[in-house]
Amino acid sequence: MSVPDNRFVEAVPLSDLQSEGRQLRTLDGVQVALFDHEGEVRAVDNRCPHMGFPLTEGSVDDGILTCHWHHARFELSCGDTFDPWADDVQAYPVEVHDGTVYVDPHPEPDESPEEHWANRLDVGLEQNLRLVTAKAAIGLVDADVDPAEQVERGxxxxxxxxxxxxxxxxxxLSLLANVLDDLRVEDRKRALYQGNVHVASDCAGQPPKFDQDAFDARDLSAERLKSWFxxxxEVRDPDGAERCLRTAIANDCSQSALAGMLVAAATDHRYLDTGHTMDFVNKACEALDTVGWEHAEHVLPSLVEGLATADRAEERSSWRQPVDLASRLDETFARLDDLVAAGAGEEWTEPDDFTDTLHSDDSEVVVTALEEAISEGATVEELAGAVAFAAGKRVAQFATANEFSDWNTVHHTFTYANAVHQLSQRTDARELYRGVFDAAVNVYLDRFLNTPPAPLPDAGESDADAEQLLDDLLATFDREGQVNEAGRLAAQFLDAGGDPGRLRQKLGEGLLREDAGFHTYQALEAGFAQYDETADHERKRTLMVAVARYLAAHFPTRREREQTFTIAARLQRGEAIHEE
Incomplete structure (x- = not known):
């Protein structure tokens, strides 16, 4: 060829490049680093894919380009990295004609943006690479890929x-998928990044899971499989339990029946793993709502190991002394069918003082109130919602004089109660009543953490600037010890007639910029879920106070993951990270 293809742009005289060894040129808006090395001309994006440092300031030796900022190394001819944490650099096709170097700054990609970023997400997950995962989250959202596809991969x-x-x-990952619609568009990218980063971190260094097979039998009833499961x-046999569950899935048991199997096993003992087991069951089901129940055979068996090995609360002294709470519940559960039968055809209305009853200092008052409610027709869903609010109010009124770790205690009760409430809308398994009692007993056990209860914020000024209140709320997360102030600002925002959606956006914004721990994510999503379950303004207000106080108690953090996301976002926009 004597004339370059029209995709190629004139870059530099070959003699100049050979004399200097490297050149930087901006070609059609792209900064291209050109190198003459070992008699060949090579061209790559001048921005190091790790943090944007100019690669023309790096060194080239033996076909390897090294960035001097963090010593990331790249195979010069194709741009592939030796150091996966840095990511690959874009290489550009080069042609030389009549002593002039031409570069194609916009080469035809081998795959579509959707395929490219999906593949990069897989790499980020497999190798636990935060920067790659962040770029993939941003790239997939910008390519208009349904967020559910990122969730599915994770x-x-x-x-x-x-x-x-x-x-x-x-x-x-699953709970962040639940709140995506509550978030700003930019924060949806953060949510998908944060979720998949946590998945990758959880899996790093772990062996893979090898599946048990379903039984060959296809004529087993759902009830028999449930009993076997x-x-x-019960005897802590995860392999046998997995075969039972897989057989139920292979037998096309309904979603309700599968959830019923899981919640029955999760309530055969009290408050498994301080509530985490039930929450995991609920989140796995919610994940399938997002990614499709055709993936049940891959998702639900992942719960079995936790169910079979979970700590059982009746084995702890707090459930046995000074009151034998576990034995008291056994008495109730022995009569559960009779209580339900007594309430058949009845409609229960929650008494105005029911939350106060659930907050009683007398466990017998709490248990008796629930028994009476069932005999009066209360459904699992109705009781679970009432108990979930009582648990949320414990968080809203958590006394900060307690040890910091006690935040987890009230938190676990709330997220467990929320899980029971959500599952009650998925399955009619009668065993789920036991989850309601477990949650209520834990609300009782948590009573000392509201002694004295932190007062709920007084009604704020109705003419306050709502947006300023949100800015002030976000600012509380920059300083330690702003628990009560955060609760006050959230309440005042609602009192001022602020849009609850804006409050949820701001709380999500505050969460996603932090190196938040597992429980903090749970607190936000459970608060939002329970907010949606009630029409009562005061309850909604209390729940948002609970979320704001819990977040403020755990912020600020180092924000390392946010720094990685910010770097990825700036690189995607073509910014030079090393420059202000």
């Missing part, structure tokens, strides 16, 4: 590559 990866099964990472979980 969920299927997490359930396959973690022998220990479902854990905090998958829970975080519970029996195998």
């Amino acid at each position: 969920v299927l990866f997490g359930t396959r590559y973690r022998e220990g099964g479902w854990s905090s990472g998958l829970t975080i 519970r029996d195998t979980v």
